[in-house]
Amino acid sequence: MAVTILRDAFGVPHLYADTAAALFFGFGYVQAQDRQEALFRNLKQARGELAELEGATALEGDIAVRAFCLHERAQGAWRSLPGAVRAEIGAFAAGINRYQRDFPEQRPLGAFMVTPQDILTFALFVNLAFSLEGLAAGSNAFVVAPERLASKHGSLVSMDPHLPLQGFYRWYEARLVGGEFDLHGVTFVGLPYPGMGSNGHLAWANTVNQPDLSDAYLLRLKGNTGYEYDGQTRALEFREFVFKLKDGGELTRKIAYSHHGPMLTEGVALRRVGGSDAGLVTQIRAQGLATTTQEYREALAQRGTVMFNHLFGDSRGQVGYVWGGRIPRRPEGFDFSGPVPGWTSATEWGEPVAFSEHPQCSFPPLGFLQSCNDGPTRTGAGAHLTPPGPFPAWLAPDSQTLRGQRLHALLEASGPLDLEGAKTIAMDCRDLNAEADLPRFLAEAKTGPAHELLVRWDKTLTQDSRGAALFQLARREGSVVRALARLSRHGLPLDTAWGELHRHQRGKIDLPMDGGGESLCPNDGELGPDCRTVVTFGSSFRMLAQLAPDTPPELWAAQPYGNSDNPDSPHYTDQMPLACRRRYRRVPWTRSALDAEATSRHRLES
Structure with a gap:
């Protein structure tokens, strides 16, 4: 089992393998090679062990993460995954470990031999993190249908997620070719599947949307060991956690649980979407394999990720928008914007909202769709939005941003768009205040x-x-x-x-x-x-993808820093001049284009 790793002019790895297992073995290897310290920071954070690396300042976050028992839940969720997915994640973890064995002197503080369940724990953590209220994230994205393109065929997709430039949100870019996979995109370090990008047939972008994904339940405590529920007394469950600190000390914390969730504040239990199943990995895997907008919608119907607006287009000229997520249905008669009574079954969540009820559009009247974290009625879908709304605030609030107004106006005023025009719109720098x-x-x-x-x-x-x-x-x-x-x-x-x-x-x-x-x-x-x-x-990754039938895609991208975290690497800062001037670099898609600029070649055998 072997994988060939070529690096393009900006050090981005392009991996070629005969099998998916070899491909993901190589992907784990290059993530460790380029971002090993960030990789283990992400995995430790997902396990609620970041205080071991960063001290007491990370303790509050560790307590909140450990309270949701992600690592324990990953053990059970692992068994529910399809065999192919388990094999790919297992190979990815094995690739990380291979790099550690090959270069033991480079292992950072906190490194450990990674299991597939550690990777799944991080996936659960990503879902849980995006369900947090007050997440500092934004994004711009748009998709243009053929009737509005200068070429009059295919589609054009722009992605520009706005996230912190440090921490687990930092994107890692790669091209993956092997087995049934052939795509170029980005993922968070520690995940095996790209969350945004293009496979040549389809390109997809995400922006954060704002469904209500968590609720606080007020408890009527009965002494120190129970709480009232529907006129009966239920027992609280207690779990004890030991937290190790960077200075060698330890802290023990006992957390009480109701059936709603952990009680991190006296008398208040917290319930959140995410952190309980492996849907994130199966969904984003299916997104990357989708070759048509219909197949992409089928991937989204899994509702494995807790949120996100999705904008997507394929080489045949079909485009689409979906207000996605795994959104719990709330009963009427209660104000879920604040704490609700936890002593009655009347406030229990129902089944997640069915995919058919998620706002979506396939045929935009203006020939484009855009999202800057706006509500679904502000995307350009117009009367073609289904269902038409209005929507409950907990499902899809009717919000509008200044960015959304500006992007919509620029797209509506544009003539037939080509890549250069799309770049100008995507990187417009007008002060909207x-x-x-x-x-x-x-x-x-x-x-x-x-x-x-x-x-x-x-x-x-x-x-x-x-x-x-x-x-x-x-x-x-x-x-x-x-x-x-x-x-x-x-x-x-x-x-x-x-x-x-x-x-x-x-x-x-x-x-x-x-x-x-x-x-x-x-x-x-x-x-x-x-x-x-x-x-x-700010702009944590940018890509423009122009797709056309029977033609290789044209991809342009940029990162804020570079793909490597090694200060001695030329790819530690080589994309900063592009980011500073809002420019893009052309991504080599064909093997001949890559060979013409490749800076290194490595054949890795497992």
């Missing part, structure tokens, strides 16, 4: 240099823009006067270029960066005491 806030800042400034600068400002957040820095500081400070005072304290001129204050950093690289705040390119971070912002959140 300018329309509402600029008039009051102009009124405050009245006359003088600050007023003149804001009048001349082109309302974009490009690194060369003059006026963006003053406007952004005025918004953060609440007034132009305070913004000017802050610039003066740090010896910065009034017309400081935006890129002087808006920085993209990794290692020794420190570059000016486009985007920020409320824009289609929302690269942002905390404002530092020196008036500068280091970007920590």
Whole structure:
């Protein structure tokens, strides 16, 4: 069993194997090779053991994760997986372990020999993490049907997930060819299947949607060991967990459970979707194998992932949108936006909402669909949305973002789109707060240099823009006067270029960066005491995929840093200039295109 690993000009691995087992063995190997420390951090976090690596600051998160018993549940969920999936995950874990044995000197703190159940535990953790309320995530995506394309055939898909640029949310990019798989995309380190990308026949993108995935249940406790339910007393179950700390210490925590879930706060039990079955891995595997929009919908019908808007298109010109997830049905008569009575069966969740009830669209009237975390009625589906709504707030709130309004307007105003036009729209950098806030800042400034600068400002957040820095500081400070005072304290001129204050950093690289705040390119971070912002959140991966019948796909992509976490690798920071200027690199799809730029070749035998 062997796999050939070629690296393209940006160090992205392209894996070729005869069998799926060999392919995923190689995929585990290259993830360990490029991101070993992040890999084990993710696996330890999923086991509720991050405090062993990071100390007491990680303890609260560990307690919350351990309370849902993900590692224990993974043992049972493992047995429910199809044999092919178990073989692929097993091979993936074996590839990680092979790299550890080949290079023991590179093993990071906390490394261990990985089991397939550890991989499944991480999959459960990903689902659970996305069910958390207040998740700091966004995204832009759109799909264009042939009637709106310059080529008049196929489809075009844009993906741009907005996530933290550190932590388990960081994407890992690869091309996988072997067995029944042939796709290029990204996944979280520690998962074997790409969650977004293209297989040449179909491309798919996700944005975070906002179904209600968790509820708090108030308990009427009966002494220290029970709680009331439907007029009877039920016994609380107690479990004791031991948490190891980085300094060698230990902490023991006893957690009480009702049938609703763990009681992390006295008298309140928490119930969340996710963390109980292996649906995430089977669904995203099926998504990657789908070659038509109908097959993709069938994959989504599994409802294995807890959330996400899905936008997708195939080479035949079919496009689609689905408000996805595994959404529990709530009974009427209770306000589930806050804690509900846990002493009655009247507040129990029903079966998950049927896939046929999820908002979706196949034939957009304007020839495109878009999502910037908006509600389903704001996607361009119009009267073609089925079911038509309105929808309960716990299923699909009717929200709209400034990003969604801007993206919809740009797509609607565009002529026939090609890749270059799609790139321009996807990476539009207009400050979407300018329309509402600029008039009051102009009124405050009245006359003088600050007023003149804001009048001349082109309302974009490009690194060369003059006026963006003053406007952004005025918004953060609440007034132009305070913004000017802050610039003066740090010896910065009034017309400081935006890129002087808006920085993209990794290692020794420190570059000016486009985007920020409320824009289609929302690269942002905390404002530092020196008036500068280091970007920590934003476009975590970008890809444009143009598909056509009987033609290889044309893929363009970019990451915020690079595909490697090794500071000595040229691919540690090689994509930062692209990210800073909102540019893409062309992805080699054919073997001949890859051979022409390959920087390394490695044949790995298990």
